[in-house]
Amino acid sequence: MGRGSCGCRHPLLAVLLPLLLVLAMVPESAQLQSSQTWSLLKIQQLLSYPPVLRTWGNGTDFCYGGDYKTASAFVECYGDSVTQLHIMGPGGAPPLPKTFNLDALFTTLTRLPDLRVLTLTGLGLWGPLPGKVSRLASLEIVNVSGNYLYGQLPEGLSRLGGLQTFIADDNMLSGELPGWLGRLASLAVLSLRNNSLQGAVPESVRDMGSLRSLALACNNLSGQVPDLSALTNLQAVDLSNNSLGPAFPRLGRKVASVVLSGNRFGNGVPAEEVASLYLLERLDVSRNRFVGPLPPALLALPSIEYLSVAGNRFTGLLAANMSCGENLRFVDVSSNLLTGTLPSCLKTLPSSSNSKQVTVLAASNCLSGGAGSTQHPALFCQNQALAVGIVPVQARGGGKAKGKAGAVAGAVAAALAAALLAGVAAFLFARRAAVRRAKARPPRRLVEHAASSMSVGGGGAYPSQLFADARYISQTVKLGALGVPAYRSFSLVELEAATNDFEVSRLMGQDAHGQMYRGTLGNGTAVTIRSLRVRRSQTSQAFNRHVEMISRLRHRHLVSALGHCFECSPDDATVTRLYLVFEYVHNGNLRSRISQGTEGRKLPWVQRISAAIGVAKGIQFLHGGIMPGLFANNLKITNILLDQNLVAKIGSYNIPILAETAKSEGGGGGGGSKYPSDSRVPPNGDKIDIYDFGVILLEVVTGRPITSIHEVEVMKEQLQSALTSESPGRRRALVDQAVSRACSDESARTVMEICLRCLAKEAEQRPSVEDVLWNLQFAAQVQDDWRGDSRSSASEESPLSPSQIPPRRDRETSAW
Ligand SMILES: *[C@@H]1O[C@H](CO)[C@@H](O)[C@H](O)[C@H]1NC(C)=O
Numbered sequence: 001m002g003r004g005s006c007g008c009r010h011p012l013l014a015v016l017l018p019l020l021l022v023l024a025m026v027p028e029s030a031q032l033q034s035s036q037t038w039s040l041l042k043i044q045q046l047l048s049y050p051p052v053l054r055t056w057g058n059g060t061d062f063c064y065g066g067d068y069k070t071a072s073a074f075v076e077c078y079g080d081s082v083t084q085l086h087i088m089g090p091g092g093a094p095p096l097p098k099t100f101n102l103d104a105l106f107t108t109l110t111r112l113p114d115l116r117v118l119t120l121t122g123l124g125l126w127g128p129l130p131g132k133v134s135r136l137a138s139l140e141i142v143n144v145s146g147n148y149l150y151g152q153l154p155e156g157l158s159r160l161g162g163l164q165t166f167i168a169d170d171n172m173l174s175g176e177l178p179g180w181l182g183r184l185a186s187l188a189v190l191s192l193r194n195n196s197l198q199g200a201v202p203e204s205v206r207d208m209g210s211l212r213s214l215a216l217a218c219n220n221l222s223g224q225v226p227d228l229s230a231l232t233n234l235q236a237v238d239l240s241n242n243s244l245g246p247a248f249p250r251l252g253r254k255v256a257s258v259v260l261s262g263n264r265f266g267n268g269v270p271a272e273e274v275a276s277l278y279l280l281e282r283l284d285v286s287r288n289r290f291v292g293p294l295p296p297a298l299l300a301l302p303s304i305e306y307l308s309v310a311g312n313r314f315t316g317l318l319a320a321n322m323s324c325g326e327n328l329r330f331v332d333v334s335s336n337l338l339t340g341t342l343p344s345c346l347k348t349l350p351s352s353s354n355s356k357q358v359t360v361l362a363a364s365n366c367l368s369g370g371a372g373s374t375q376h377p378a379l380f381c382q383n384q385a386l387a388v389g390i391v392p393v394q395a396r397g398g399g400k401a402k403g404k405a406g407a408v409a410g411a412v413a414a415a416l417a418a419a420l421l422a423g424v425a426a427f428l429f430a431r432r433a434a435v436r437r438a439k440a441r442p443p444r445r446l447v448e449h450a451a452s453s454m455s456v457g458g459g460g461a462y463p464s465q466l467f468a469d470a471r472y473i474s475q476t477v478k479l480g481a482l483g484v485p486a487y488r489s490f491s492l493v494e495l496e497a498a499t500n501d502f503e504v505s506r507l508m509g510q511d512a513h514g515q516m517y518r519g520t521l522g523n524g525t526a527v528t529i530r531s532l533r534v535r536r537s538q539t540s541q542a543f544n545r546h547v548e549m550i551s552r553l554r555h556r557h558l559v560s561a562l563g564h565c566f567e568c569s570p571d572d573a574t575v576t577r578l579y580l581v582f583e584y585v586h587n588g589n590l591r592s593r594i595s596q597g598t599e600g601r602k603l604p605w606v607q608r609i610s611a612a613i614g615v616a617k618g619i620q621f622l623h624g625g626i627m628p629g630l631f632a633n634n635l636k637i638t639n640i641l642l643d644q645n646l647v648a649k650i651g652s653y654n655i656p657i658l659a660e661t662a663k664s665e666g667g668g669g670g671g672g673s674k675y676p677s678d679s680r681v682p683p684n685g686d687k688i689d690i691y692d693f694g695v696i697l698l699e700v701v702t703g704r705p706i707t708s709i710h711e712v713e714v715m716k717e718q719l720q721s722a723l724t725s726e727s728p729g730r731r732r733a734l735v736d737q738a739v740s741r742a743c744s745d746e747s748a749r750t751v752m753e754i755c756l757r758c759l760a761k762e763a764e765q766r767p768s769v770e771d772v773l774w775n776l777q778f779a780a781q782v783q784d785d786w787r788g789d790s791r792s793s794a795s796e797e798s799p800l801s802p803s804q805i806p807p808r809r810d811r812e813t814s815a816w
């Protein structure tokens with residue numbers, strides 16, 4: 001093999017990979033319509049020839065020439081019409097000169113009739129957004145952050161029916177949020193952080209049915225937050241650093257991130273409602289005016305990773321035996337009135353994984369036992385708690401309150417008492433109201449209708465709904481990539497060293513298009529390396545796209561891509577071979593721990609659910625966490641791999657570049673697919689994966705290997721009849737004997753029911769992946785409660801003991 005090198009050996013070039021690829025590209029014949037070229041050059045002129053556009057000139061071929069593109073400024077075309085324009089200034093740019101005319105800029109933009117994605121950030125734009133923005137009728141994604149836009153949002157925006165993402169952070173927009181926001185029915189992401197908006201959040205945001213992310217942090221907003229519980233797609237809310245409050249906002253059940261810090265929220269946290277937020281990963285209510293007992297349920301939320309309640313007036317006794325969610329990584333309870341000791345689960349997590357470190361901040365409370373020296377004397381918190389009528393059970397130890405401190409504390413307490421009393425009364429009232437609401441709600445329906453989560457389709461070259469979501473989701477799922485080394489480009493020398501010069505003994509498999517090797521990098525990381533022969537006929541542009549996409553295939557629940565390397569022909573520097581490096585996952589596949597496991601190796605029920613949750617999260621990432629999403633991944637239980645901590649990872653998925661090459665089974669990254677690389681999303685592609693997931697779940701529940709459609713059909717009938725049966729015994733009989741004794745009926749029922757829905761014949765009737773996740777989290781939670789109940793007959797005295805988590809009446813009666 002004569003190996004030349006065109007990139008793998010040079011780290012800097014490798015960073016600029018996309019650039020490099022386009023350099024090698026032969027311009028194709030079609031030309032951007034000259035009027036659009038003219039418009040782009042006019043924009044350059046209107047922006048006073050900023051340094052980021054220095055590569056633009058009269059001869060630039062914007063659609064097919066690549067050499068003008070940089071990471072901060074580029075154009076994308078569809079056919080020969082501009083669909084995306086990205087110009088990202090360095091940030092901190094001063095305002096453009098007095099002669100600048102924002103209106104003229106938008107007039108010029110209207111000459112790009114197919115413009116869907118517009119990024120004009122950090123360029124020093126100034127002025128009010130002109131109403132004629134409404135003439136950019138194709139706009140879907142807009143980011144104009146970091147400029148000096150001022151004045152009100154123009155009503156013209158409300159006429160952009162296709163608008164999915166609008167981001168104008170770090171500007172000087174002022175006035176009230178307009179009521180017409182409610183008309184933006186497709187808007188999924190609205191971000192207006194760090195502006196000067198005033199007044200209340202309009203009630204009409206409740207009509208923004210597609211909203212997934214609402215970020216209004218760092219403004220001057222005030223008043224009550226409207227009821228957002230009807231926004232079933234809402235996943236992230238950031239309202240920090242305003243003057244909102246006092247009532248805790250009502251939220252849809254699928255929120256993953258809620259940030260309310262630095263506001264005037266008071267009363268209490270409605271424990272019952274918050275406890276039903278099964279997908280909540282991040283909750284930040286710091287620096288508010290919350291009073292009353294800290295609901296222990298917050299620590300135990302099933303998905304919670306980040307919890308901050310710092311800087312409030314939360315009272316109550318923390319106990320060593322309180323439970324924590326297993327994903328918890330950060331907890332800040334500092335500057336409250338808490339007594340007792342830190343829960344021991346915050347010191348050593350229940351999970352088997354030892355890599356997980358929880359950061360716990362607890363300064364300025366009245367805690368004892370290893371909470372650090374920055375605690376007040378117990379009397380300080382007790383006095384205040386007494387003053388508001390919340391009597392903690394005998395605070396333990398550490399009560400060596402010195403006279404002076406006690407006196408000061410007493411004085412402070414007296415001063416605060418009145419305020420707190422009012423707060424607690426309001427809290428108790430709100431809490432009763434919450435309980436009433438909960439009772440009034442209809443019983444939980446497991447068969448809840450798929451929150452129209454992913455409308456595939458859209459128009460043009462990509463499913464535009466997903467496009468919009470991907471940008472936002474990829475921010476929130478970054479956490480998921482934790483633990484995987486950064487993606488990079490590898491040198492051929494490195495890969496040769498890793499595989500001992502591609503030694504035969506390292507070969508794991510091969511097919512017509514290349515080989516797969518196992519290797520060990522210099523730092524000891526085990527990897528799988530897929531070597532792919534590249535057909536010359538493949539255009540570099542297609543290639544560029546693939547590598548960019550592959551670099552994003554990184555998630556806790558995927559066998560993740562670690563990097564790539566090109567091998568080039570020494571003659572013409574065209575790429576002859578592509579190496580893809582994936583992590584090596586080596587603790588067997590899921591089937592080996594379910595239906596083929598020997599006694600001791602079979603996963604218990606709870607771990608089965610968490611493996612299923614992992615797979616579902618992996619699917620959620622493949623569908624919505626990258627753009628374009630990957631669908632129809634041909635998921636199989638044998639391709640779900642487990643790492644040393646038994647974290648489930650999807651080992652084979654529909655990487656477009658592999659579509660033309662053969663399938664690989666297990667071992668690491670990337671299988672084949674039924675759909676060629678350039679295809680749009682296949683109709684109901686997301687639901688194909690949901691079905692395959694259902695088949696996996698069926699095996700996970702029953703512990704029987706399922707190898708044919710016929711078996712699936714037979715089992716479906718058994719599931720159906722067990723589900724409708726009055727007798728829990730019928731269901732128990734269907735669950736794998738190895739685990740059925742330790743599995744609660746409610747938990748089994750929930751999993752069976754969602755499994756059956758995944759296996760629905762009609763794709764439209766299958767649930768969304770969010771729906772699946774919600775139900776699995778619920779199943780894990782009821783299992784947990786059941787285990788807790790059967791373990792201890794809980795005592796009632798301690799105001800904060802976990803037994804006080806309000807019973808979830810709304811969920812206890814099953815609806816089917
Ligand atoms: C582009 O062409 C115009 C007129 O055709 C000319 O005035 C201008 O100087 C040219 N710009 C560059 C960068 O060559």
Ligand SMILES: *[C@@H]1O[C@H](CO)[C@@H](O)[C@H](O)[C@H]1NC(C)=O
Binds near residue numbers: 121122145471472
């Ligand atoms: C919007 O632009 C800013 C500035 O370039 C950037 O930091 C931010 O990530 C962009 N937001 C999205 C969602 O792309």
Ligand SMILES: *[C@@H]1O[C@H](CO)[C@@H](O)[C@H](O)[C@H]1NC(C)=O
Binds near residue numbers: 146148172
């Ligand atoms: C807020 O936006 C202004 C520009 O309007 C910027 O200068 C400032 O750095 C931003 N503040 C933060 C905290 O990002």
Ligand SMILES: *[C@@H]1O[C@H](CO)[C@@H](O)[C@H](O)[C@H]1NC(C)=O
Binds near residue numbers: 198
């Ligand atoms: C915030 O709004 C209030 C009125 O609601 C006004 O008095 C105050 O000056 C505003 N603060 C800033 C920083 O704009």
Ligand SMILES: *[C@@H]1O[C@H](CO)[C@@H](O)[C@H](O)[C@H]1NC(C)=O
Binds near residue numbers: 217241262
């Ligand atoms: C809110 O303000 C605090 C303190 O002023 C600051 O530390 C924090 O970064 C701000 N939050 C956001 C989201 O900017």
Ligand SMILES: *[C@@H]1O[C@H](CO)[C@@H](O)[C@H](O)[C@H]1NC(C)=O
Binds near residue numbers: 792794798802803
């Ligand atoms: C936690 O410990 C307290 C005593 O310290 C006890 O009363 C309570 O029942 C325990 N709770 C659980 C759930 O074990």
